[in-house]
Amino acid sequence: MAFITILNFPNFTLEEKNELGKTWSREEWAYARMGDMFTSRVPASLRKEAGQANADAENYIANYNIMMGHLLNDKGQKLFPEDMVLLTHWNLRDEIKSNYANPTNGLEKQEMICRVLEHIVQGTIPQAVINNPAYEWAPASNRTWENGKEVTLEAENNRRYEHILAHFKAMKKVDAYEPQQPSGIIRNFEGGMEILPREIEDLFINLVSSPQVKQASKLIQKKLKRKLRPYDIWYDGFKSRSTISEDELSTKTRSNYPTPEAFEADMPRMLEALGFSKEDATFLASKIRVEGARGSGHAWGASGRWQNSLLRTRIGKEGMDYKGYNIAVHEFGHNVEQTIDLYHIDHYTLNGVPNTGFTEALAFVFQKRDLQLLGYDQQVDDNTTLDIFWGLYEIMGVSLVDMYMWQWLYAHPDATANELKDATVAIAKDVWNKYYYPVLGEKDSSILACYSHMVNAAMYLPNYPLGHIIEFQLEEHFAKCESKKAFADEIMRIYKLGRLTPNQWMQEAVGANVSTTPILNAVDAILKKK
Ligand SMILES: [Zn+2]
Structure with a gap:
């Protein structure tokens, strides 16, 4: 075959x-x-080797915990609860976010976590303090103590980069068996995402170097009443403030949705409320089954028309709370995308979307209208847009560092782990100094290289910003729809395009290539009001 x-x-x-x-x-x-289906014959042993390198990296990250109760400031004081353990980098980043609401010592905690992240990136963290409560560590001075007595511990040094290098070496061996896409970079961008690396670079740089970033940073500075610091890339204060309390919303969602079946039964009504015709709403909903989930929830697409797609959602004993409902509406958007481009597609090989960003975009479009579906008069919220924008500013910098690191590796295939470490730190500082230092200060910060994905998910990071970029392109287009029906008709038309390339899909959807201009326009309109 x-x-x-x-x-x-x-x-x-x-x-x-x-x-x-x-x-x-x-x-x-x-x-x-x-023609895309059979393009390589990679020996199983090489696939296994690459899989093993990745599994080792996963394991390394999964055990990379910081014992927060054993961190000391310069006065020898502990700032965090004794038993607090945070996984790099997700938990550390989230702890920085949560301390914006802490007026007592939030700032000092944020500074300390930022130093910890720098030590992790640069390999200067003492190896023995990782996942180990036996020592006290002062990140600012990088001194360590055991039972109150100062001790010298060896730095972690290259371990993080050895994992990346092992993955790279396995990837290089695969290259010889991929004649059409002879490098991991080509496979990831041209093969997987179907956007050229230089196009991604242009998209991201267009946003991170925009005047809107500078203006938004002034807004943050005003709210915080201080000069910005590097960790303010994780500023968390643009949260939408609904006039309806979360308790009131949860009361409503609990009574509406005591079971998965109740949510499933309400799906046709929700689709009609968005503007879908009765016929489309009934058909789409009939192809989606709702089940309880142990995690936060997800949408599982069908692989053929003999299956339904699954919406898995978390429902507590008292019914679905508002947070769960908000996520369920996001997943519902995924299921609708999965159903339209499977059941209404004209050729099976075109089923689906160009890449994951395109399904995320519709999930966001649905999620944003969750209150409307509960019967409230929902306005598009400026703070949500600013929050997304500031999040893009952060993740695009992180993604550029990840991309540039892999490009450096392919240009220096014989590099040692030590050389890779130095190059990565230099790349992180360079990106920082170009696009972040002018806004957040502190020259030569390396925190943009702190994401764990750089170690255990090669080149995945650039996928994250795409969902919101596409969402805002679609929203700018939907804003021109004169009725709810026209809005739903456009969703049906656009998601029937299926798996074209991202640029071709977007051309046929809204008449332009994939672009960051719509989100910049949206932010501009908000900043002018402020
Ligand atoms: Zn999603």
Whole structure:
């Protein structure tokens, strides 16, 4: 089957798809997707090696805990609860976020966590303090104590970078068996995301260097009543303030949705409330099953028309609380996307979306309208937009560092872990000094390299900003719809496009390539009001 497919359906590069695809018929697009199916024959042993390198990195990160109760400030005082243990980098970052609401010593805690992150990136953290409560550690001076007596401990040094290097070496071996996409970078961007690295770079730099960032930072400075610091990339104060209390909302969602079945039964009404015709609403809802979940929830797409997609959501004993409802509406958006582009697609090989950002975008579009679906008069909230924008500013910098690190590795395939460490720190500082130092101060900060994904999920980070970029492109387009019906009709039309390339999909959806201009426009309009 594979050889017959290869002989009959040529594999086109991303640039060929974007160029030739402008005039392809739907059938020609479907043929091009056939040509993507069998492009490599990587020996199982090499796949296993790459899998093992990744599993080792996962394990390294999963055990990278900081014992917060054993951190000391310069006066030898502890700031955090004795038994507090935080995983790098997620928990550390979230602890910085949560301390904006702490007027007592929030600032000091944030400064301390920021120093911890710098030590992790630079390999200067004492190895023995990781996941180990036996020592006291003062991150500012980098001194350590055991039972009150000062001790010298060895630094972690290159361990973080050895894991990245092992993954890179395994990836390099695979390259020889991928004639169409002979590097991990090409496979990730041109193959997986279907956007060229230089296009991603342009998109991100357009936002992180925008005047809107500077203006938003002034707003934050005014709210915090102090000069900004590097960790303010995680500023958490643009939260939407609904006029309805969360308790009131939870009372309503609990009574509406005591069980998964109750949510499932209400889906046709919700879709009609958004503007879908009775026929479309009934059909889409009939292809989605709702089940209870132990985690926060997710949407599982069907692989063929013989299956339903699954919406898994968390429902407590007293019913679905508001937080759970908000997430369920997000997942519902995913399920609707999964159903439209499977059941209404004209050619099976075109089913789906160009990449994960495109399904996230519809999930965000739904999630933002959650109060409307509960019967409230929901306004688009300025703070939510500013919050998303500031989040993009942060994650795009982190993503650029990740991208540049892998590019450096391919340019220096014989590098040692030590050279990789130095290069990564230099890249992080360079990105910081160009786009963050002018806004947040402190030259040469390396915190942009602190994300664990850089170690255990090669080149995944650039996916995160895409969902919101696409969401704002769609919202700018939907704003021109004159009725709810027109809005729902556009969702149906656009998500029937299926798995074109991102730029071709966006051209047919809204008449432009993937672009950060709409989110910048939206932020601009808000900043002008302030
Ligand atoms: Zn999602």
